[in-house]
Amino acid sequence: MKLRKVPAAAAVALALSLALTACGSDGGGSGTDDGKKITVGIKFDQPGIGLKTPDGTYEGFDVDVARYVAGQLGYKPSDIVWKEAKSADRETLLQRGDVDFIVASYSINDERRKKVDFAGPYLLAHQDVLVRADDDSITKPSDLNHKKLCSVTGSTSAQNIRTKLAPQAQLQEYGGYSECLTGLENKTVDALTTDDSILAGYAAQKSFEGKFKLAGFRLSNENYGIGVRKGDTELKNKINAALEKMVADGSWKKAVEANLGPAGYRNEPPPKIGVVVG
Structure with missing residues (x-):
């Protein structure tokens, strides 16, 4: 009798183990193909920069930058959750953890640096x-x-x-x-x-x-940066590496020409990472 009970118990344990494993694989764990998402703040109303179109798609230079960066971080385009980041809300979105990073024509300045950190700049x-x-x-x-x-x-x-x-x-x-x-x-x-x-x-x-x-007034220099939560140095460094690669492989230039070129926009050369032009 004892010899029969041991394999029966083992069978039950194995069945439970398989059931738990199956549940885990359907539950959105941390695997690369297991429901991993990243939330990115962009503008929804800026043609050529960040725009939510009537059919619910997203386009613009910032959107292309965000997609490239997310890809370098290991996320597919379908893994990105887009969230509107209005100018007045950007710091709050980062501080509350509502977004992972923000690419929203976000000019780097000292006042904002007190509240959030910036990767980049990626456009002057x-x-x-x-x-x-x-x-x-x-x-x-x-x-x-x-x-x-x-x-x-x-x-x-x-x-x-x-x-x-x-x-x-x-x-x-x-x-x-x-x-x-x-x-x-x-x-x-x-x-x-x-x-x-x-x-x-x-x-x-x-x-x-x-x-x-x-009007043709060049009234200031606006160094666009990617906003991250204050103190998140690891993410900031990863984004900087992605931006450097985007410039090096020609994707940055392609994105500028595709989104801003039709307006006759004369862009500056890509800025050096970590160098803010005053």
Whole structure:
């Protein structure tokens, strides 16, 4: 009798072991093909940079950068969960752990560095102003005095102009650049300011073709970085390595040309990792 009980117990144990293993394989563990996801913050309303299209897909230079970086970290495009990262929300998203990293035309500055860390920079842009194509009243920064100047809540662009160049500009802050663009088209605002890369993307849209123009002011240097949680040096270093590879293998140039080239955007050479141009 004892000889019969031993194999029976072993059989039960083996069955339980197999059942638990099967449950584990269906439960989304840490394997590379086992439900691994990464959450990335991008802009949803910036053509050429970060845009959620009506059919629910995502496109733009930042999106291509994010996909490349995620790929170097071991994630397939289908593993990426995209989350909207509005300008005013970026630090909070990182601090709460709502996203793993942010690629959202995120300019590196000292104030933001107090709250988050940055990989990169991966693009050097310049602040400019977008005006209506038929408006010849704004030809230099000081012409923005007494004009209604639009930017988004949380952006430093409009404050830069009011502080340094046109202290009497009437600042209008909206939730997104699309709202500013509608105001510019409807003449409820006179100018929209942000980075030239973003403005070029808007101006190049077919629905706005011929309606707007860049003023051509290079008002600041904007070093785009990839935001990570404060103190996450390991992830920061991995992202920097991915960015260096993206430049070296030609993917960076291809992404710039595909997303910003049609607008006639003249990009700067890829910046050196860790070097912020003042």
